[in-house]
Amino acid sequence: MYFESHAHYDDRAFDKDRHELLEKLQESGIDIIINAAADLSSSKEGIKLAKQYDFFYATVGVHPHAVEKLEDDHIHILRKYILEPKVVAIGEIGLDYYYEHSPREVQKKWFEKQITLAKENKLPIIVHSRDAAKDTYDILQQHASTLYGGVIHCYSGSLEMAKEYVDMGFYLGVGGVITFKNAKKLVEVVREIPLTSLLIETDAPYLTPIPHRGKRNDSTMLPYIAQAIADIKQISLEEVVEQTRENGRNLFLPK
Numbered sequence: 377m378y379f380e381s382h383a384h385y386d387d388r389a390f391d392k393d394r395h396e397l398l399e400k401l402q403e404s405g406i407d408i409i410i411n412a413a414a415d416l417s418s419s420k421e422g423i424k425l426a427k428q429y430d431f432f433y434a435t436v437g438v439h440p441h442a443v444e445k446l447e448d449d450h451i452h453i454l455r456k457y458i459l460e461p462k463v464v465a466i467g468e469i470g471l472d473y474y475y476e477h478s479p480r481e482v483q484k485k486w487f488e489k490q491i492t493l494a495k496e497n498k499l500p501i502i503v504h505s506r507d508a509a510k511d512t513y514d515i516l517q518q519h520a521s522t523l524y525g526g527v528i529h530c531y532s533g534s535l536e537m538a539k540e541y542v543d544m545g546f547y548l549g550v551g552g553v554i555t556f557k558n559a560k561k562l563v564e565v566v567r568e569i570p571l572t573s574l575l576i577e578t579d580a581p582y583l584t585p586i587p588h589r590g591k592r593n594d595s596t597m598l599p600y601i602a603q604a605i606a607d608i609k610q611i612s613l614e615e616v617v618e619q620t621r622e623n624g625r626n627l628f629l630p631k
């Protein structure tokens with residue numbers, strides 16, 4: 377049974393067949409889905425879906441792309457959403473200097489605010505970081521000892537930094553990029569970092585793995601990602617699936 381640690385089923389790419397697809401996923405070997413929120417309305421949609429499907433869990437948070445539109449008192453809306461059932465993390469939050477849809481200072485401010493929110497509510501965080509490795513690291517390092525865990529989603533940094541994040545107690549999220557030909561750095565990370573610190577994720581509808589690149593992504597693609605990890609680490613597919621499931625449950629659904 378696969379643990380999907382990061383997908384966006386509230387995305388409009390799923391508007392036409394969302395329920396058909398989710399019903400199919402529940403019957404086809406997907407144990408748990410963690411839906412990563414992108415903004416206020418997506419947080420709300422995720423919560424709604426979590427009420428409809430047993431195997432579906434929601435997160436609450438605003439992606440760095442969307443923080444520019446936030447006003448300071450929107451933190452109260454996030455606070456209210458967190459109290460809903462089956463909200464298991466704050467995310468995805470972080471820094472994106474590649475697209476830089478929001479000014480860097482605004483991104484940093486909301487990253488910190490949402491980290492604080494996670495700590496107040498004893499929830500783990502889902503971190504997005506693109507072309508912002510140093511600032512992300514600096515901020516997370518300040519908070520690491522008081523966090524309730526987290527994952528660096530779609531990890532794309534160096535092996536050295538990966539080791540530091542693992543030492544700080546973070547999981548690394550591995551998705552479709554691991555099947556791409558130019559994924560050399562990530563292959564090295566997956567080879568060297570213990571399986572006990574990895575999660576698998578699709579980031580659906582984005583980042584579809586080979587051989588389906590170009591099509592819409594969904595959680596039925598997880599086996600391609602798990603198989604790529606198994607090949608790199610020279611272990612069985614079953615071991616990857618079972619260990620990443622246990623990791624996901626430890627982070628998001630602790631007993």
Ligand code: NI
Binds near residue numbers: 384412468579
């Ligand atoms: Ni995402």
